[in-house]
Amino acid sequence: MPNDLARPDHDSRVVAEELRDVLAEALAGHRVEALAGRVARLIEAYRSGSVPASVILDDPVTVAAYAAYRMPATVAALRSVLEQASVAVPSLRVRRLVDLGGGTGAAGWAVAAWAPELEQVDVLEQSEPARTLGARLARGSSVAGLRESRWHAWTLGLSARPGAPGDVADLATLSYVVGELPDALRHEAVATAMAAASTVLVVEPGTPAGYRRVLEARDLLLGGGFEVAAPCPHQLDCPLVGDDWCHLPAHVERSALHRAVKGGELSYEDEKFSYVLATRLPVEPYAARVIRHPMIRKGLVGLPLCQADGTAAQRLVSKRQGADYKQARKLEWGDCLPG
Numbered sequence: 001m002p003n004d005l006a007r008p009d010h011d012s013r014v015v016a017e018e019l020r021d022v023l024a025e026a027l028a029g030h031r032v033e034a035l036a037g038r039v040a041r042l043i044e045a046y047r048s049g050s051v052p053a054s055v056i057l058d059d060p061v062t063v064a065a066y067a068a069y070r071m072p073a074t075v076a077a078l079r080s081v082l083e084q085a086s087v088a089v090p091s092l093r094v095r096r097l098v099d100l101g102g103g104t105g106a107a108g109w110a111v112a113a114w115a116p117e118l119e120q121v122d123v124l125e126q127s128e129p130a131r132t133l134g135a136r137l138a139r140g141s142s143v144a145g146l147r148e149s150r151w152h153a154w155t156l157g158l159s160a161r162p163g164a165p166g167d168v169a170d171l172a173t174l175s176y177v178v179g180e181l182p183d184a185l186r187h188e189a190v191a192t193a194m195a196a197a198s199t200v201l202v203v204e205p206g207t208p209a210g211y212r213r214v215l216e217a218r219d220l221l222l223g224g225g226f227e228v229a230a231p232c233p234h235q236l237d238c239p240l241v242g243d244d245w246c247h248l249p250a251h252v253e254r255s256a257l258h259r260a261v262k263g264g265e266l267s268y269e270d271e272k273f274s275y276v277l278a279t280r281l282p283v284e285p286y287a288a289r290v291i292r293h294p295m296i297r298k299g300l301v302g303l304p305l306c307q308a309d310g311t312a313a314q315r316l317v318s319k320r321q322g323a324d325y326k327q328a329r330k331l332e333w334g335d336c337l338p339g
């Protein structure tokens, strides 16, 4: 179903615009050329796919560059997942968010734009300059729960797990974190998220390697008694084989700052990401998810689907099918079909 289930009485656009403005204000003291140089280095480091030997976000300029080019894209990806959560886990209400390896706190901004009920955000992060900038940005939000976020010095594998046993938040996020961790810590990261909250979201870059890490996290979540809510309409093995991998696009509006530090001309970009959303709450069954751009021909729509029976297939819907065709024409990559 096209995902038009915007949560009522909450203007998510306001939150997105606020983030753009607080980023511009907080980073105004940095030379754009310096930020652009760090962005280029960060892109190279992340593209290499290797586990970093030391903390990447280790100084204020690198952190500022990271926030400028990654926060808008990360917020867009997480917002798009949360829209799927509205469909797949209708009872999910995020009063408390725990953001593990939260960096400059993008997850809090995404959740604040979606969950009017948000009361408490705990960001756990090893990098001191990331915590400092993230806290400053959050203080510029009009959403009280985000403005009053708590920032904790925390290193996975060294620090204790967050919270007291049984103290369970509504949502734990591992947003673009797992890829920075050595194998042993990936398991610990997912286990920590499962202990911290009743719903867990793991997001990784939409590359074959990111997708494989998401699959690994999915297995751990299923093994921990969570149910997969999205993107898969089933709990079975992923049907994609060979060179194919599950990933989705999120539309990102680029601000002037974003364009300047990334050296791009376009006013938008597509953030490709892979993710798994798993929960202990009831999951609303759905028939299938569109896992690529639909093929549109005259009088015919081809929907590449992952289906509730655990198979992947292209479904053709012709104009002769009336209402189904009209519905199919509206579907986009990432949408789900009702059960």
Ligand SMILES: C[S@@+](CC[C@H](N)C(=O)[O-])C[C@H]1O[C@@H](n2cnc3c(N)ncnc32)[C@H](O)[C@@H]1O
Pocket (backbone or CB within 6 Å): 055, 056, 057, 070, 071, 074, 100, 101, 102, 103, 104, 105, 106, 107, 124, 125, 126, 127, 130, 154, 155, 156, 157, 174, 175, 176, 177, 180, 181
């Ligand atoms: C690519 S950034 C993502 C930041 C943020 N979650 C986001 O989506 O914008 C990866 C983050 O993971 C953090 N990180 C990596 N290893 C960590 C560890 N062992 N303990 C805590 N944080 C860690 C890094 O410091 C960094 O902030």
